[in-house]
Structure formats: structure tokens, C-alpha cells
Amino acid sequence: MNLYRLPPLPTIKEIIKLYNLRAQKQLSQNFLLDSRLTDKIVRKAGNLKGAYVCEVGPGPGGITRAILNSGVEELLVVEKDTRFIPGLKMLNEASFGKLKFVHGDILTYRMDRSFPKHLRKEWEDDPPNVHIIGNLPFNVSTPLIIKWFESISERTGPFYYGRTQMTLTFQQEVAERMTASVSSKQRSRLSIMSQYLCDVKHCFSISGRAFLPKPKVDVAVVHFTPLIQPKIEQPFKLVEKVVQSVFQYRRKHCHHGLSLLFPEDQRKELTRTTLMLANVEQTLRPTELTIKHFRDLCCAYRELCDKDPELFSYNFREELRQKKLKMNPELIKEEEIITGTV
DSSP states (O other): OOOOOOOOOOOHHHHHHHTTOOOOGGGTOOEEOOHHHHHHHHHHTOOOTTOEEEEEOOTTSHHHHHHHHTTOSEEEEEESOGGGHHHHHHHHHHTTTOEEEEESOTTTOOGGGSSOGGGOOOTTSSOOSEEEEEEOOHHHHHHHHHHHHHHHHHTOGGGGGSSOEEEEEEEHHHHHHHHOOTTOTTOOHHHHHHHTTEEEEEEEEEOGGGEESOOSSOEEEEEEEEOSSOSSOSOHHHHHHHHHHHGGGTTSOHHHHHGGGSOGGGHHHHHHHHHHHHTOOTTSOGGGOOHHHHHHHHHHHHHHHHHOTTGGGOOHHHHHHHHHHHHOHHHHHHHHHHHTOO
16 A cells, blocks of 8 residues: 655646746646546546656646656656746655656656666566656647657666656547558558557546636557567568658558659659569558558568669658759859858
8 A cells, every 4th residue: 555645735736826827838838736536537547656657747747746646756847948947946845855856858758867777677578667748738739759669679767777657648540540450541651650669548438628728639548568579570660661652642552652752763663673572562551551561561671672782772852852843043042041051
């Protein structure tokens, strides 16, 4: 039984009023005030007694309190907005130093230096006693989780300690994409990038009415456990490039998006070769492709890149930009002025 509880404190509503904390729209801030929901989010992270936790964007501290009450050994919070620091200092004092805070941007923060090295486990072992929890601002959630997926593939950052588990909030639609099954309407790039690296679970949804201010969408809590063996064993950037290209035309047959991997003068031939090597039917739509299909497409593309090392650096958007510049020389002058090359 966990006997640790925070002493009586002002409520989150009182903290918001005390420090005049208004959610900033440009930072996609939405405060969760219901302690029953913050407790539920923390429970979905698993048993946190004696654990080391990093909370992303604690804001006024609703989830922070729930984490501290779960009996953690140490809680590190990373907050970009200085307005929340006084309230976090209050929680630091109330928790007798269990809470440590960093004023910084989670997108650049080095989490591999945050916790004691003795917590580190082999990748094949059970997950370490390290967790990431956060009610993520909508504007940072997708780039941040993609960054962490790359860190999983490289076993760096939070995953220096092993298969660190994450319990995070996303817009309902984003969460549905991450957990979407083959042929579902929500199947997307995020589905593949999530599921090839992690066991992904949609825990529960929260009505937008529970937040202050109320967002236009509902929110979902998603739990991630990195897989011991990724389902696609290729470099992250290669997988990302193939998946992005294929989903460029998500309603068309998959060969349309796949062809964007190749220069125009080789496009038809190399697209046909890739599909043949991967044994993938060109009339399948991106949403109909399984993780195995993407694995085989990535392997086929890797084989072609090994034969022609310059192939991987090809970018169809850059080719398109160059065409536009040739068609309209005035754009070249504008670009030179903007970049300061004249």
C-alpha cells in the first residue's frame, strides 16, 4: 500500500487564479482540471512506485500531482513556459524535493542525462523503471512523437535506459491514426511509424469539455511500449521516407506515391522493380498495406539504394521546386534576395 500523499494544497483552479495562468492559444495549451481524470492517466502508465518519471509540459500541475501521489522516487518535469515555474516550485517543496524541474524545450532536451545510469537495462530485458507521461500541446505532439520514434530506433534519448514506456495525450484523431488497423479510414503514416516500433494501446478518451479552455476536439490517452524487435529492420530515415512517399497519395493505388522515391527519368522502371522485389500488388491502396508490405518495400528500396548510393538523397519536392524556378525565372531572383545570395 502506498502511504505517500502530498500535503493539502491549493486546487488547480486556485493555482490558475493565484498566478493568473491563462492558456495560450499559440502554444496549444489546454489545462486538465479533473483530478479523477489525471489520476486515471497516471494509472494507465502502470505501477509507478519507486519509478523515475519525466512529465512533459506539466502546466499548472494537475497530472504532476497525480504522479507524485503514485509514490515515484523522482519526477522530472520539463516546462517551456516560465509562468508555471512558481506553481511547480510549490510542488517541489510539498514533495520534499521529489520533483525537479527544467525550464526548457522537450524537443531539444537531452533526456539521456536525466536519470541515474544504474536504471539502464538491456533492450531485450523488461522495460526500465523510467516512464514518460504528458498532456502534450497539440502543436508539438506529432513532431515530438516522431522524434521519439527515431530515438527508439537508435536507442538514444529516453531510450538510452532501455524500452522506456510512454503514456501521452493526443487529439482523438491523431490517436486513432496511431492505432488504426489495415484498411481502416484512419490508416496513415503515423499508423506505420507507431506500430513498426511499438506496442500501441488506445487507453481511453477524454471529452474536450474536461479541459480549460475547451478544445474543439476530444483527447485520447495512448500508451507506448517499444518492441524488442522492430517490425521493419531498416534505418529510421529510410522507413520514414518510404512511408511518407506511399501515403502522399493515400486514396490512389500505392504505386503513385511509391514512384516519388525516384527521379523522373527512372521513375517507371524503378517503381516497377521495387514492387516486384517486394512482391506487392501495385493496385493496393496505401491504407491496405500491412506492416509486412512496408517492410518488404523498405527492403527493396534499400537494395536499390545500395546499388546507387545517390538514390536515397533524391527528393521529389526539390525536383518540383527546380522545375518551377525554370518555368518562372522571376522566382529565382526572389529566392536569391531572400537567401542573400545577391
